[in-house]
Amino acid sequence: MLKVQEIRELIKLIDESTIDEFTYESNGTKVAMKKEVNNGVVETKQVVQPAQPVIQETVQPVQAPKAETAEQSEGKDENKTSEKPDTGGVDFDHEITSPMVGTFYRSPSPDSDTYVEVGSNVQASSVVCIVEAMKLFNEIEAEVSGEIVEILAEDGQLVEYGQPLFRVKTK
Incomplete structure:
Protein backbone atom coordinates (compact mmCIF):
# COMPACT_ATOMS: atom_id res chain seq x y z
CA MET A 1 0.00 0.00 0.00
CA LEU A 2 1.17 3.53 -0.72
CA LYS A 3 2.47 5.63 2.15
CA VAL A 4 0.77 8.91 3.04
CA GLN A 5 3.79 10.88 1.78
CA GLU A 6 3.63 9.09 -1.60
CA ILE A 7 -0.08 9.89 -1.94
CA ARG A 8 0.60 13.55 -1.05
CA GLU A 9 3.31 13.70 -3.74
CA LEU A 10 0.93 12.15 -6.30
CA ILE A 11 -1.76 14.73 -5.44
CA LYS A 12 0.76 17.55 -5.86
CA LEU A 13 1.98 16.20 -9.23
CA ILE A 14 -1.56 15.72 -10.55
CA ASP A 15 -2.57 19.20 -9.33
CA GLU A 16 0.38 20.81 -11.12
CA SER A 17 -0.20 18.88 -14.36
CA THR A 18 -2.89 19.09 -17.02
CA ILE A 19 -4.10 15.56 -16.22
CA ASP A 20 -7.79 15.44 -15.22
CA GLU A 21 -7.94 11.83 -13.98
CA PHE A 22 -5.36 9.40 -12.62
CA THR A 23 -5.68 5.78 -11.46
CA TYR A 24 -2.96 3.61 -9.94
CA GLU A 25 -3.43 -0.05 -9.03
CA SER A 26 -0.93 -2.35 -7.33
CA ASN A 27 -1.26 -5.49 -5.20
CA GLY A 28 -5.02 -5.08 -4.72
CA THR A 29 -4.71 -1.40 -3.76
CA LYS A 30 -6.29 1.17 -6.04
CA VAL A 31 -5.78 4.95 -5.89
CA ALA A 32 -7.95 7.10 -8.15
CA MET A 33 -7.76 10.89 -8.41
CA LYS A 34 -10.03 13.17 -10.39
CA LYS A 35 -9.54 16.89 -10.89
CA GLU A 36 -12.59 19.02 -11.72
CA VAL A 37 -12.13 22.56 -12.99
CA ASN A 38 -15.15 24.77 -12.07
CA ASN A 39 -13.96 28.05 -10.52
CA GLY A 40 -11.31 26.01 -8.72
CA VAL A 41 -9.85 22.56 -8.39
CA VAL A 42 -11.26 19.69 -6.37
CA GLU A 43 -9.21 16.54 -5.90
CA THR A 44 -10.63 13.27 -4.68
CA LYS A 45 -8.66 10.18 -3.84
CA GLN A 46 -9.95 6.72 -3.16
CA VAL A 47 -7.95 3.91 -1.67
CA VAL A 48 -9.55 0.49 -2.02
CA GLN A 49 -8.22 -2.77 -0.64
CA PRO A 50 -9.97 -6.13 -0.62
CA ALA A 51 -12.47 -6.46 2.26
CA GLN A 52 -11.88 -2.89 3.43
CA PRO A 53 -14.09 0.21 3.17
CA VAL A 54 -13.43 2.99 0.67
CA ILE A 55 -11.56 5.99 2.08
CA GLN A 56 -12.38 9.31 0.43
CA GLU A 57 -10.75 12.66 1.07
CA THR A 58 -11.69 15.91 -0.60
CA VAL A 59 -9.22 18.77 -0.72
CA GLN A 60 -10.56 22.34 -0.68
CA PRO A 61 -10.74 24.23 -4.00
CA VAL A 62 -7.61 26.09 -5.03
CA GLN A 63 -8.11 29.59 -6.43
CA ALA A 64 -6.18 30.34 -9.62
CA PRO A 65 -4.11 33.54 -9.43
CA LYS A 66 -5.64 36.53 -11.22
CA ALA A 67 -3.76 38.20 -14.04
CA GLU A 68 -2.39 41.66 -13.24
CA THR A 69 -1.95 44.66 -15.47
CA ALA A 70 1.43 46.43 -15.59
CA GLU A 71 -0.04 49.36 -13.60
CA GLN A 72 -1.31 47.05 -10.82
CA SER A 73 2.05 45.30 -10.67
CA GLU A 74 3.96 48.60 -10.34
CA GLY A 75 1.62 49.78 -7.58
CA LYS A 76 2.30 46.61 -5.61
CA ASP A 77 6.08 47.11 -5.77
CA GLU A 78 5.76 50.61 -4.33
CA ASN A 79 3.52 49.49 -1.44
CA LYS A 80 5.27 46.18 -0.80
CA THR A 81 4.94 44.98 2.81
CA SER A 82 5.85 41.73 4.50
CA GLU A 83 2.88 39.34 4.38
CA LYS A 84 4.43 36.66 6.62
CA PRO A 85 2.18 35.21 9.31
CA ASP A 86 2.73 36.36 12.88
CA THR A 87 5.35 33.99 14.26
CA GLY A 88 5.77 35.56 17.67
CA GLY A 89 9.40 36.42 16.87
CA VAL A 90 10.38 32.79 16.15
CA ASP A 91 12.85 32.50 13.25
CA PHE A 92 12.05 29.47 11.07
CA ASP A 93 12.31 28.29 7.46
Whole structure:
Protein backbone atom coordinates (compact mmCIF):
# COMPACT_ATOMS: atom_id res chain seq x y z
CA MET A 1 0.00 0.00 0.00
CA LEU A 2 1.17 3.53 -0.72
CA LYS A 3 2.47 5.63 2.15
CA VAL A 4 0.77 8.91 3.04
CA GLN A 5 3.79 10.88 1.78
CA GLU A 6 3.63 9.09 -1.60
CA ILE A 7 -0.08 9.89 -1.94
CA ARG A 8 0.60 13.55 -1.05
CA GLU A 9 3.31 13.70 -3.74
CA LEU A 10 0.93 12.15 -6.30
CA ILE A 11 -1.76 14.73 -5.44
CA LYS A 12 0.76 17.55 -5.86
CA LEU A 13 1.98 16.20 -9.23
CA ILE A 14 -1.56 15.72 -10.55
CA ASP A 15 -2.57 19.20 -9.33
CA GLU A 16 0.38 20.81 -11.12
CA SER A 17 -0.20 18.88 -14.36
CA THR A 18 -2.89 19.09 -17.02
CA ILE A 19 -4.10 15.56 -16.22
CA ASP A 20 -7.79 15.44 -15.22
CA GLU A 21 -7.94 11.83 -13.98
CA PHE A 22 -5.36 9.40 -12.62
CA THR A 23 -5.68 5.78 -11.46
CA TYR A 24 -2.96 3.61 -9.94
CA GLU A 25 -3.43 -0.05 -9.03
CA SER A 26 -0.93 -2.35 -7.33
CA ASN A 27 -1.26 -5.49 -5.20
CA GLY A 28 -5.02 -5.08 -4.72
CA THR A 29 -4.71 -1.40 -3.76
CA LYS A 30 -6.29 1.17 -6.04
CA VAL A 31 -5.78 4.95 -5.89
CA ALA A 32 -7.95 7.10 -8.15
CA MET A 33 -7.76 10.89 -8.41
CA LYS A 34 -10.03 13.17 -10.39
CA LYS A 35 -9.54 16.89 -10.89
CA GLU A 36 -12.59 19.02 -11.72
CA VAL A 37 -12.13 22.56 -12.99
CA ASN A 38 -15.15 24.77 -12.07
CA ASN A 39 -13.96 28.05 -10.52
CA GLY A 40 -11.31 26.01 -8.72
CA VAL A 41 -9.85 22.56 -8.39
CA VAL A 42 -11.26 19.69 -6.37
CA GLU A 43 -9.21 16.54 -5.90
CA THR A 44 -10.63 13.27 -4.68
CA LYS A 45 -8.66 10.18 -3.84
CA GLN A 46 -9.95 6.72 -3.16
CA VAL A 47 -7.95 3.91 -1.67
CA VAL A 48 -9.55 0.49 -2.02
CA GLN A 49 -8.22 -2.77 -0.64
CA PRO A 50 -9.97 -6.13 -0.62
CA ALA A 51 -12.47 -6.46 2.26
CA GLN A 52 -11.88 -2.89 3.43
CA PRO A 53 -14.09 0.21 3.17
CA VAL A 54 -13.43 2.99 0.67
CA ILE A 55 -11.56 5.99 2.08
CA GLN A 56 -12.38 9.31 0.43
CA GLU A 57 -10.75 12.66 1.07
CA THR A 58 -11.69 15.91 -0.60
CA VAL A 59 -9.22 18.77 -0.72
CA GLN A 60 -10.56 22.34 -0.68
CA PRO A 61 -10.74 24.23 -4.00
CA VAL A 62 -7.61 26.09 -5.03
CA GLN A 63 -8.11 29.59 -6.43
CA ALA A 64 -6.18 30.34 -9.62
CA PRO A 65 -4.11 33.54 -9.43
CA LYS A 66 -5.64 36.53 -11.22
CA ALA A 67 -3.76 38.20 -14.04
CA GLU A 68 -2.39 41.66 -13.24
CA THR A 69 -1.95 44.66 -15.47
CA ALA A 70 1.43 46.43 -15.59
CA GLU A 71 -0.04 49.36 -13.60
CA GLN A 72 -1.31 47.05 -10.82
CA SER A 73 2.05 45.30 -10.67
CA GLU A 74 3.96 48.60 -10.34
CA GLY A 75 1.62 49.78 -7.58
CA LYS A 76 2.30 46.61 -5.61
CA ASP A 77 6.08 47.11 -5.77
CA GLU A 78 5.76 50.61 -4.33
CA ASN A 79 3.52 49.49 -1.44
CA LYS A 80 5.27 46.18 -0.80
CA THR A 81 4.94 44.98 2.81
CA SER A 82 5.85 41.73 4.50
CA GLU A 83 2.88 39.34 4.38
CA LYS A 84 4.43 36.66 6.62
CA PRO A 85 2.18 35.21 9.31
CA ASP A 86 2.73 36.36 12.88
CA THR A 87 5.35 33.99 14.26
CA GLY A 88 5.77 35.56 17.67
CA GLY A 89 9.40 36.42 16.87
CA VAL A 90 10.38 32.79 16.15
CA ASP A 91 12.85 32.50 13.25
CA PHE A 92 12.05 29.47 11.07
CA ASP A 93 12.31 28.29 7.46
CA HIS A 94 9.87 25.36 7.35
CA GLU A 95 6.62 24.25 8.97
CA ILE A 96 5.83 20.57 9.41
CA THR A 97 2.10 20.24 8.77
CA SER A 98 -0.41 17.50 9.47
CA PRO A 99 -1.06 15.34 6.39
CA MET A 100 -4.49 14.35 7.74
CA VAL A 101 -7.20 15.01 10.30
CA GLY A 102 -6.52 13.14 13.52
CA THR A 103 -5.20 13.22 17.07
CA PHE A 104 -1.68 14.58 17.60
CA TYR A 105 0.70 12.68 19.89
CA ARG A 106 4.24 13.79 20.75
CA SER A 107 5.40 10.32 21.92
CA PRO A 108 4.90 6.71 20.81
CA SER A 109 3.07 5.86 24.07
CA PRO A 110 1.90 7.77 27.15
CA ASP A 111 4.83 6.57 29.28
CA SER A 112 7.52 7.13 26.59
CA ASP A 113 9.70 10.17 26.01
CA THR A 114 8.58 12.63 23.33
CA TYR A 115 10.03 12.31 19.83
CA VAL A 116 11.32 15.90 19.77
CA GLU A 117 11.52 18.99 21.97
CA VAL A 118 12.26 22.62 21.15
CA GLY A 119 15.98 22.66 20.30
CA SER A 120 16.04 19.06 19.00
CA ASN A 121 17.98 18.50 15.78
CA VAL A 122 16.10 16.45 13.17
CA GLN A 123 16.94 14.82 9.86
CA ALA A 124 14.50 14.58 6.93
CA SER A 125 13.57 11.01 7.93
CA SER A 126 13.28 11.72 11.68
CA VAL A 127 9.88 10.89 13.20
CA VAL A 128 8.63 14.00 15.03
CA CYS A 129 5.14 12.88 16.12
CA ILE A 130 2.20 10.55 15.50
CA VAL A 131 -1.20 11.50 14.09
CA GLU A 132 -3.89 8.93 14.89
CA ALA A 133 -6.66 8.66 12.32
CA MET A 134 -9.31 5.93 12.39
CA LYS A 135 -7.33 3.81 14.92
CA LEU A 136 -4.22 3.95 12.69
CA PHE A 137 -1.10 5.58 14.13
CA ASN A 138 0.73 7.47 11.37
CA GLU A 139 4.33 8.50 12.05
CA ILE A 140 5.02 12.01 10.75
CA GLU A 141 8.54 12.68 9.50
CA ALA A 142 10.37 16.03 9.58
CA GLU A 143 10.90 16.13 5.75
CA VAL A 144 13.80 18.58 6.30
CA SER A 145 17.01 18.68 8.32
CA GLY A 146 17.25 21.34 10.98
CA GLU A 147 16.34 22.36 14.52
CA ILE A 148 12.84 22.35 16.04
CA VAL A 149 12.21 25.96 17.12
CA GLU A 150 8.52 25.75 18.05
CA ILE A 151 5.90 23.08 18.77
CA LEU A 152 2.46 24.32 17.70
CA ALA A 153 0.13 21.49 18.82
CA GLU A 154 -0.64 20.08 22.25
CA ASP A 155 -0.36 16.36 23.02
CA GLY A 156 -3.77 14.70 22.50
CA GLN A 157 -5.12 17.67 20.47
CA LEU A 158 -7.29 17.15 17.40
CA VAL A 159 -5.45 18.52 14.35
CA GLU A 160 -6.72 19.37 10.87
CA TYR A 161 -5.30 18.58 7.45
CA GLY A 162 -2.54 21.10 6.66
CA GLN A 163 -2.40 22.47 10.22
CA PRO A 164 1.16 23.48 11.20
CA LEU A 165 2.54 21.20 13.94
CA PHE A 166 6.20 22.25 14.21
CA ARG A 167 8.42 25.08 13.02
CA VAL A 168 11.93 24.15 11.91
CA LYS A 169 15.02 26.29 11.31
CA THR A 170 16.74 24.47 8.45
CA LYS A 171 20.49 24.12 8.25
